[in-house]
Amino acid sequence: MKPIDIVILTDNRYTNPIERDAYIDNILLEDQLVQDALEAAGFIVKRLAWDDATFDWNLTKYALFRTTWDYFDRFDEFSIWLEKVSRETTLLNSAKMIYWNIDKHYLQDLAKKDVAIVPTYFMEKGDTRSLAEIHKELSWTETVVKPCVSGAARHTYKLNLTNIGEHENIYKELIMKEAMMLQPFMHQIVTKGEISLIVINGKYTHSILKKAKKGDFRVQDDFGGSVHEYQASKEEIEFAEKAVQACIELPIYARVDMIWDNKNKLAISELELIEPELWFRYNHDAATQLAKGIKEINS
Structure with missing residues (x-):
């Protein structure tokens, strides 16, 4: 029996940050909400950087991707690590899912299953x-x-x-x-923004609206984008859940980013299954639902 049930994965910038700001505080808060929910569900939990060279990954049953936000800048190194660690522990989401989702060619797979995507x-x-x-x-x-x-x-x-x-x-x-x-270019990314629906264990939990700053089109906060609470419609919820069901396997968590295309129809811009920000701070119960989902697969 492994001594640790779940390692929450982050990157080394966020393991013990000396300097703090609102951005880092949100990262630490969200990871803590997940850890609290997992521990309340009875799991033994540890939080580590994915590239921690001192940790033996055979010691944990699961590794849960959360804030590994430097992986795409260190992709070659990350790929080697992923190949190794996937043989030593169970990844959440799974290694198969991660390899599929890393490359946005996955959009073609969604389109083949009749999920509307932004033309690509x-x-x-x-x-x-x-x-x-x-x-x-x-x-x-x-x-x-x-x-x-x-x-x-x-x-x-x-x-x-x-x-x-x-x-x-x-x-x-x-x-x-x-x-x-x-x-x-989808013009309503500027006029309306991009909505993100969080789907845990195949079921919608909550959503947010991301807007670009004036004069830009990128909604990410790295470029001045802002996040707003949002109540998804029945149509949007059904669309998001359908997209998640179209994955190569059902993910334990997913963020479905969608926009209104130039014909005013819903379309997937991205499906985030590796380390998406899930905005648990807007819905603490979503962290509880994540813990319950992991409990189910662990039983």
């Missing part, structure tokens, strides 16, 4: 076409380009026919190293 065109690593050529082929005039493996809006650029040339060099560098994706 993939440029594979080594593609020699220019951005201008691709836009001409697709007849798209206003778009967003970004890597297929990314987070926190890394190398995410809004393009139009007048500024494509300014981004050709950085795109040429990126496409030689990694696959990229192109999507038509």
Whole structure:
């Protein structure tokens, strides 16, 4: 029997931060809410950085991804660690789910299961076409380009026919190293924002609305975006739960990011299954539901 039931995974910036601000306080609060809920459910819990070299991962039954927010900046290192640790303990969400969700080609799988996504065109690593050529082929005039493996809006650029040339060099560098994706710009991301619905064990728990700051289109707080409480409609809840059911297996937790597309229809922008912010501070019961879900799979 393993001495630790669950390790809550974070990154080393948040294990024992000396300097504190509202951003870090929220991270610590949310991780604590999860830890409290797990301990109330009877689990022995420890919180560690995913890259903690001193810890033997054979000592824990589960490793629960929460705030491992540096993994996409250290992807090669993270991939090696993930391969090793997945043989030593059970990951939540599972290793299979994580490998599927890391690369946004998963959007194609959702579309094949009749889940509406933002129209997406993939440029594979080594593609020699220019951005201008691709836009001409697709007849798209206003778009967003970004890597297929990314987070926190890394190398995410809004393009139009007048500024494509300014981004050709950085795109040429990126496409030689990694696959990229192109999507038509969805105007309501600016006017309405992006909603995130939290789904625990297949069931909706709560939602928030993310808005970009004036003059920007990126809703992430890294770029001045703001978060607002939001009451999801029945249609939005059913849409989110359907998207989660379309995954390769049912995730223990999921964040379904959706927008209203240019035809005013709901569409998935991203499905976050690895280390999404789940805003437990807006609904403490969601942490309890997460703990109950883990208890069920552990029984």
